[in-house]
Amino acid sequence: MTTRHLLADDDLTPHEQSGVLDLAQRLKAERHARQPLAGPQAVALIFDKPTLRTQLSFAAGVAELGGHPVSVDGALAQIGTRESVADVARVVGRQVSAIVWRTHGQDRLEELAAHVDVPVVNALTDEYHPCQLLADLLTIREHKGGTTGRTLAYVGDGANNMAHSYLLACATAGMHVRIGTPGSHQPDGEILARARTIAAGQGGSVRITDDPVGAVTGADVVATDTWVSMGKEGEKGDRTGETSPFAPFAVTRELLGHAAGDAIVLHCLPAYRGLEIEAEVIDGDQSVVWDEAENRLHAQKALLTFLLTASS
Numbered sequence: 001m002t003t004r005h006l007l008a009d010d011d012l013t014p015h016e017q018s019g020v021l022d023l024a025q026r027l028k029a030e031r032h033a034r035q036p037l038a039g040p041q042a043v044a045l046i047f048d049k050p051t052l053r054t055q056l057s058f059a060a061g062v063a064e065l066g067g068h069p070v071s072v073d074g075a076l077a078q079i080g081t082r083e084s085v086a087d088v089a090r091v092v093g094r095q096v097s098a099i100v101w102r103t104h105g106q107d108r109l110e111e112l113a114a115h116v117d118v119p120v121v122n123a124l125t126d127e128y129h130p131c132q133l134l135a136d137l138l139t140i141r142e143h144k145g146g147t148t149g150r151t152l153a154y155v156g157d158g159a160n161n162m163a164h165s166y167l168l169a170c171a172t173a174g175m176h177v178r179i180g181t182p183g184s185h186q187p188d189g190e191i192l193a194r195a196r197t198i199a200a201g202q203g204g205s206v207r208i209t210d211d212p213v214g215a216v217t218g219a220d221v222v223a224t225d226t227w228v229s230m231g232k233e234g235e236k237g238d239r240t241g242e243t244s245p246f247a248p249f250a251v252t253r254e255l256l257g258h259a260a261g262d263a264i265v266l267h268c269l270p271a272y273r274g275l276e277i278e279a280e281v282i283d284g285d286q287s288v289v290w291d292e293a294e295n296r297l298h299a300q301k302a303l304l305t306f307l308l309t310a311s312s
């Protein structure tokens, strides 16, 4: 038996990613038709970090697929301290059909996946947020008619999970990805190398720059994320204060003015108006963040369907 996981964005080939997005579009169009997964399907949703969208969209999505979501509070489970990740994996993997886990280090997720034979889905780690990217790509398809050849500029913290996932998932989708970030917050070198290799094979490209205007000029999509990711709260003063290295990368009306006239704006949320994004931008005509948030549901239903089918 093969078990398929989504631990990082490039666990899906370009063909598979495109198939998941096709299915997501179909499930969205047929939202109220029954689309059951085969057999009874309990899915564990485990959260070691705060969540709103992810817990809700997975719970609703599993229910819409006819399955049963089981939420586990990571603070109670204390995975890795009360018992080892491997022992938790051996127990949980025998109770449910899939495991969705939001946690800290990617190594924890990989260890869990190594000890189960049901699909494991990365619901955000310090390194990646691949479910968000499936929703973002679905949103780009809807508003831009496709992903191939489109340019996405992500500006802000270039060393966080969203930057890494934009690099990998957009390269997989044949896009030109630009990351505008200060020299002090560069993406991980190994992830960047993977993204460049994927982009070369898909006709896309990857560019890292410390020039915010250069990053967004002519872009079809402008994306940003909080400057204070979960786990970085101790650096909040440096990251958001007057001398924040991210300040020039804030998505203001002025910066957005350098993008294509019909550019769309993405933000995975939660958003901090007046920091990484101006209120007039996120609440303005070019913002599609509410479609993006809704698309978590459709993209994840398609992903679970794909992983469970491909694993059996």
Ligand code: NVA
Binding pocket: 124, 129, 160, 161, 162, 225, 226, 228, 229, 230, 268, 269, 270
């Ligand atoms: N980079 C953010 C994403 C939140 C969805 C974080 O990790 O907190």
